[in-house]
Amino acid sequence: MNQRHMTLLTDLYELTMMQGYYEIKDANRTVVFDAFFRTNPSGNGFSICAGLQQVIEYVKDLVFTEEDIDYLRTLGIFQENFLEGLRNFRFTGDIHAIPEGTVVFPREPLVKVIAPIMQAQLMEAAILNFVNHQSLIATKTARIVHAAKGDGIMEFGLRRAQGADAGVYGARAAMIGGCIGTSNVLTGQMFDVPVKGTHAHSWIMSFPDELTAFRAYAKLYPSACILLVDTYDTLGSGVPNAIRVFQEMRSRGIPLTFYGIRLDSGDLAYLSKKARKMLDEAGFPDAVISASNDLDEHLIASLKNQGAAITSWGVGTNLITSKDNPSFNGVYKLAAIYDEKSGTFIPKIKLSENTEKITHPGNKAVKRIYDKANGKIIADLICFADETYREDEPLLLFDPVETWKKTLLQPGTFTIRDLMVPVFRKGKCVYDSPKVMDIRAYCQHEQETLWDESRRLVNPHEVHVDLSRKLWDCRQELLSEYNRTDGAK
Structure with missing residues (x-):
């Protein structure tokens, strides 16, 4: 899986356009492409x-x-001279990107490619495939983790993922989004993340009775003894048998370091509260109660509100597929073409009858503006790459649509951070990807920079993504120019 050659992981029209650039245009002309998402x-x-x-x-x-x-x-459909030219194909351009685990918002570039047009064009489908899928699952995971209010979330989705790649890289993204572990062993091996799991109902059913199955499992895994209690009768036999095994372990002097039960069916709120009472009365107040069974952020939040005594959640299908929203609407659009005569990038804009599909032109950067007093995000600012801003000068922000809505930030009250970092320069990688668990820790810190209102599961507050005045003026000029041209036809 991690050794496959993927140059042809592209859509055919990328290659037909490449041939067109090769045959009838300057294939070495430098362009800027932005990968971003709309909602x-x-x-x-x-x-x-x-x-x-x-x-x-x-x-x-x-x-x-x-x-x-x-x-x-x-x-x-390809001419021989074009095919022969592909033998020497290499990426020679620059790539800038927002690091993994960063909180991001619609319409700001996540990845910016500056390269000869043939090279930049080929990369569209693959970049979107990688970024769209993992950003989707990381975002879904962040919602689920937030709903759990500090309880551990385990990723259990491999068997329901849309194929091996989605299972492995979806689990990677889930770890970035905040899971404490995954059941996917290959993901654990590839990315050095914790793997977790207990046993299935089949383990119980393969023994003469439930108690014998529990005893056998406890003997094998005394320091990680989580027993699945709903194979036959959760409260009538499952929990009592688990308690009996825990008592036997304690009487033999076996330390109960990590132990408890798992619920996989039934009314999880009712069963967990009853099980908690039984465990506490038996002298096991620190026993874990974990739960699975088609969970998502809304069900977890509801169970928490009902007082469910669950402190660990295994989430599968709804996480690994982002079932309620199974795609991330990232796109890859041409933003500028380099003009050798002037030595500048000529901004390009894509128009549409759908306002949300009109692009932001030019070679751009993304600045994040924080409240200096508390470190919370005030807004993001998309500007041209050569624009500079100072924290000791006033900063005027305005809504790019409802332009009369303005905020004037006073000097010394805010801080500015460049979100994009260099990844490739002249074809050479200049960026070291952190380990997944380090990205996870960074992602947790990133979410703490959000106001609570922006983290609500329902009707969250919208974080503003503004345009610099220079970029806004350029965009308006291009819109007007297009309209004049269109009207003259």
Whole structure:
């Protein structure tokens, strides 16, 4: 899985456009492409950026093999001189990106590619595939973790994921989003993250009776003894048998370091409260009660509100598929073309009858503005890459749509952070991806910079993404220019 050659992980039209650039245009002309998304998934107030490590691995291995070229020849639509030119294809450009685990908002570039147009065009589908999928799952996980209010969330979704890649990289993204572990052992091996799990109903059913099964499991795993209690009768036999095993362990002097029960069916609120009472009365107040069974953020929040005595949650299908919102609407759009005569980037804009599909032109940067007093996000500011701002000068922010809505920040009351970092320079990778657990810790800190109102599961407060005056003016000028041209036809 992690050794596959993926240059042809692209849509055919990327290659047909590449041939067009090669034959009838300047294939080496430098352009800027932005990968961004238009709306937060699941009605969330923010998203979590993920997938950059896989983008880096893809770009490093971006070459056309003989096998690739032979296959493209069989399609009968590519000229031989173009196919021969692919033998020397290498990425030679620059890439800037927002680091994985960062809180991000709609319409700001997550990945910016500055490269010859043939190269930048080819990368569209793969970049979106990696970033869209993992950002979706990381964001869904962040919602679920927030709903659990400090309880541990375990990712249990492999068997319900849409294929092996979605299972492995979805689990990676879930760890970034805040899970404490995954059941997916391959993800654990590949990314050095904790793997967790107990046993299935089949373990219980394979023994003559439930108590014998529990005793056998406790003997094998005394320091991680979580017993599944709902195979037959949760309160009538499952919990009492688990308590009996815990008592036997204690009487033999076996330390009860991590132990408890798991519920996988029934009324989880009622059963967990009854089980908690039984465990406490038996002298096991620190026994874990974990739960699974088609959980999501809304059900977890509801169970918490009902006083469910659950402190650990295993979430599978609804997390690994982001079932209520199964796609992340990231896109990849041309934003500028470099003009060698002037030595500047010429901004380009895509228009649409749908306002939300009109792009932001130019070679851009993203600045995050924080309240200096508490470290919370005030707004994000998209500007041209060569614009500079100072924290000791006033900063005027205005809504790019309802422009009369303005906020003047006084000097010394805010801090500014550049969100995008260099990833590739002249074809060479200059960025070291952190370990997944380090990204997870960073992501937790990132979410703490959000106001509580922006983290609500329902109707969250919208964090403003503003445009610099210079970028806004450029956008308006291009819109007006297009309208004049359109009207003259």
